[in-house]
Amino acid sequence: MTSVLDLAPAAPVVPVVVIEDAADAVPLARALVAGGLPAIEVTLRTPAALDAIRAIAAEVPEAVVGAGTVVSPANAADAVGAGARFLVSPGWTDALLAAMRGSGVPFLPGVSTTSEVVALLERGVTDMKFFPAEAAGGVPYLKSLAGPLPQARFCPTGGISLASAPSYLALPNVGCVGGTWMLPTDALAARDWGRIETLAREAAGLPRADARQAQATALRSPSGR
Numbered sequence: 001m002t003s004v005l006d007l008a009p010a011a012p013v014v015p016v017v018v019i020e021d022a023a024d025a026v027p028l029a030r031a032l033v034a035g036g037l038p039a040i041e042v043t044l045r046t047p048a049a050l051d052a053i054r055a056i057a058a059e060v061p062e063a064v065v066g067a068g069t070v071v072s073p074a075n076a077a078d079a080v081g082a083g084a085r086f087l088v089s090p091g092w093t094d095a096l097l098a099a100m101r102g103s104g105v106p107f108l109p110g111v112s113t114t115s116e117v118v119a120l121l122e123r124g125v126t127d128m129k130f131f132p133a134e135a136a137g138g139v140p141y142l143k144s145l146a147g148p149l150p151q152a153r154f155c156p157t158g159g160i161s162l163a164s165a166p167s168y169l170a171l172p173n174v175g176c177v178g179g180t181w182m183l184p185t186d187a188l189a190a191r192d193w194g195r196i197e198t199l200a201r202e203a204a205g206l207p208r209a210d211a212r213q214a215q216a217t218a219l220r221s222p223s224g225r
């Protein structure tokens with residue numbers, strides 16, 4: 001099963017979307033895809049979320065739509081039933097983990113402490129959401145985890161901005177970052193899809209760690225050897 005962290009190799013950023021009106025889902029997803037962010041996390045925080053996932057899955061084939069705020073086995077089942085291709089949770093329990101595992105789609109359980117990371121590794125899960133990233137310790141915290149727990153890989157989310165994203169993406173244990181900064185509330189309210197596309201394009205241009213490493217290697221050895 002492909003990991004969520006590998007879903008969008010070209011895009012280092014997963015937009016985290018809160019949709020109030022399902023009618024906005026398709027134009028919003030099209031704007032994100034056009035800007036270069038095809039992996040889209042629709043949070044199950046609003047009554048419109050499942051309809052939004054359904055609409056994106058049906059009408060925007062270039063998008064890889066997933067569900068966020070998955071906090072119960074029922075959430076996982078409903079999201080996959082609506083067409084979610086990945087699941088993200090802010091935290092996890094064994095019951096939630098079993099449901100996400102049984103869903104058949106890639107999933108990212110949320111962690112914010114070292115013990116939660118170790119408990120997931122013990123259960124065979126290496127790819128996790130680090131939430132709430134900034135409040136839980138941010139870049140220095142993840143850097144500290146890379147020493148003792150190099151097998152754990154993270155998608156930090158929570159409080160990340162265009163300015164802070166590059167320092168996360170430069171870490172060896174970060175595969176992507178999640179965030180809402182490319183979806184400002186006023187642009188959503190105004191249905192300003194053009195502005196969202198522009199902000200998405202800016203986010204999609206952020207280099208991720210492996211790209212930085214490849215670039216560094218190429219610079220050291222222009223022949224590629």
Ligand SMILES: O=C(O)C(=O)C[C@H](O)[C@H](O)COP(=O)(O)O
Nearest residue numbers: 043068069090157158159179180
């Ligand atoms: O809904 C969920 O399941 C969450 O875990 C929360 C989101 O990841 C954050 O709300 C991201 O929002 P920003 O902090 O604005 O980037």
